[in-house]
Amino acid sequence: MYWKPILATMKPYTPGRSIAEVKRTYGLQDVNKLASNENPYGSSPAVTDYLQSKADQFEIYPDAFTAGLRTKLAEYHQVDPYEILFGNGSDEMVTMISRALLQPGTNTVMASVTFPQYAHNAKIEGAEIREVPMLENGDHDLEGFLKVADDQTAIIWICNPNNPTGNLLTSKNIKDFLDRAPKTALVVLDEAYFEYVTKPEQEDAINWIHDYDNLIVLRTFSKAYGLASFRLGYGVTNKENMAELNKVRNPFNNNTLALAVAEVALEDQQFLQDCVTKNHEQRKRFAAYAAKNSLSIYPSETNFVLMEVPMDADEACERLLQHGYIVRSGNLLGTPGYVRITVGTEQQNTGFFEAFDQLLTNK
Numbered sequence: 001m002y003w004k005p006i007l008a009t010m011k012p013y014t015p016g017r018s019i020a021e022v023k024r025t026y027g028l029q030d031v032n033k034l035a036s037n038e039n040p041y042g043s044s045p046a047v048t049d050y051l052q053s054k055a056d057q058f059e060i061y062p063d064a065f066t067a068g069l070r071t072k073l074a075e076y077h078q079v080d081p082y083e084i085l086f087g088n089g090s091d092e093m094v095t096m097i098s099r100a101l102l103q104p105g106t107n108t109v110m111a112s113v114t115f116p117q118y119a120h121n122a123k124i125e126g127a128e129i130r131e132v133p134m135l136e137n138g139d140h141d142l143e144g145f146l147k148v149a150d151d152q153t154a155i156i157w158i159c160n161p162n163n164p165t166g167n168l169l170t171s172k173n174i175k176d177f178l179d180r181a182p183k184t185a186l187v188v189l190d191e192a193y194f195e196y197v198t199k200p201e202q203e204d205a206i207n208w209i210h211d212y213d214n215l216i217v218l219r220t221f222s223k224a225y226g227l228a229s230f231r232l233g234y235g236v237t238n239k240e241n242m243a244e245l246n247k248v249r250n251p252f253n254n255n256t257l258a259l260a261v262a263e264v265a266l267e268d269q270q271f272l273q274d275c276v277t278k279n280h281e282q283r284k285r286f287a288a289y290a291a292k293n294s295l296s297i298y299p300s301e302t303n304f305v306l307m308e309v310p311m312d313a314d315e316a317c318e319r320l321l322q323h324g325y326i327v328r329s330g331n332l333l334g335t336p337g338y339v340r341i342t343v344g345t346e347q348q349n350t351g352f353f354e355a356f357d358q359l360l361t362n363k
């Protein structure tokens with residue numbers, strides 16, 4: 001068969017280990033998954049109430065225009081309803097954007113390290129990948145991006161805050177970049193963790209979509225809204241870009257329940273704010289823990305941290321698993337010597353620090 005030859009060099013996405021599997025393997029009662037940046041406080045109680053009270057018409061295809069959520073979200077972001085495009089998670093947004101723009105002969109610019117799906121999709125589409133090493137502090141090297149971008153660059157990926165470092169580029173940095181980047185390249189600002197940013201001076205980049213015709217901003221309900229299982233992300237861009245991307249979108253790519261619960265979750269901004277506040281408090285404990293133990297840590301504006309470990313990252317993960325904590329090895333993320341830890345609840349983090357103490361005392 002005619003499989004694309006590049007597939008022979010690729011691997012499928014490796015998910016983190018599940019709670020059930022770790023409980024079974026290690027004979028543990030209490031296992032905490034701090035590996036996938038899910039919301040440790042769950043989702044809005046209004047979502048649970050909705051799901052218990054409502055019987056949707058499951059035999060009917062979902063609303064292809066996603067009118068209900070589209071209207072509410074357009075109002076929330078103060079944009080035109082036709083400036084929003086929904087994906088089956090922002091993962092599918094990444095796929096749609098790649099599919100619409102990348103092909104052999106084009107290239108795409110991104111940081112190393114960053115969210116792996118940008119490179120993964122670019123390979124499948126046959127585009128050249130131009131990776132720019134991150135600066136020492138973990139920031140994207142946007143000057144470096146400008147050096148490698150050219151008139152064949154179809155997409156530039158800016159992950160802000162960046163996964164897996166957690167670093168946030170300032171609004172000024174990004175606008176300076178947009179002013180100078182090739183206008184023929186779509187600049188994708190992937191802001192999966194935007195809601196967690198606590199720097200007061202950070203602007204909402206969605207307000208810039210009319211200033212820059214080549215800008216799309218991605219957001220998701222998976223992280224701060226705590227709805228990862230429903231698979232719902234979206235992009236905001238001008239109507240012209242939206243019309244092109246809409247051509248590669250699969251019909252009915254969002255399911256009825258996901259659209260309904262996202263509407264409910266969006267209305268409960270109090271829940272979101274509470275989660276952000278708690279996350280901010282808990283995130284500070286990681287910075288303090290790292291400082292106290294002379295471990296390097298990146299300055300996170302998200303609900304995860306990338307922290308140094310006193311041994312090989314896979315071994316550190318294995319030992320943390322034995323204590324019931326699932327975290328992500330830097331060996332998988334391109335950051336050896338570090339692990340990525342989702343900031344948990346106060347209790348989870350206290351337990352995590354106790355487990356980590358054991359790593360430090362018995363290297």
Ligand SMILES: *Cc1c(COP(=O)(O)O)cnc(C)c1O
Binds near residue numbers: 222232233
């Ligand atoms: C988690 C994550 C996504 C994917 O989110 P979904 O909406 O669940 O597909 C996209 N980008 C980044 C940077 C992420 O960390």
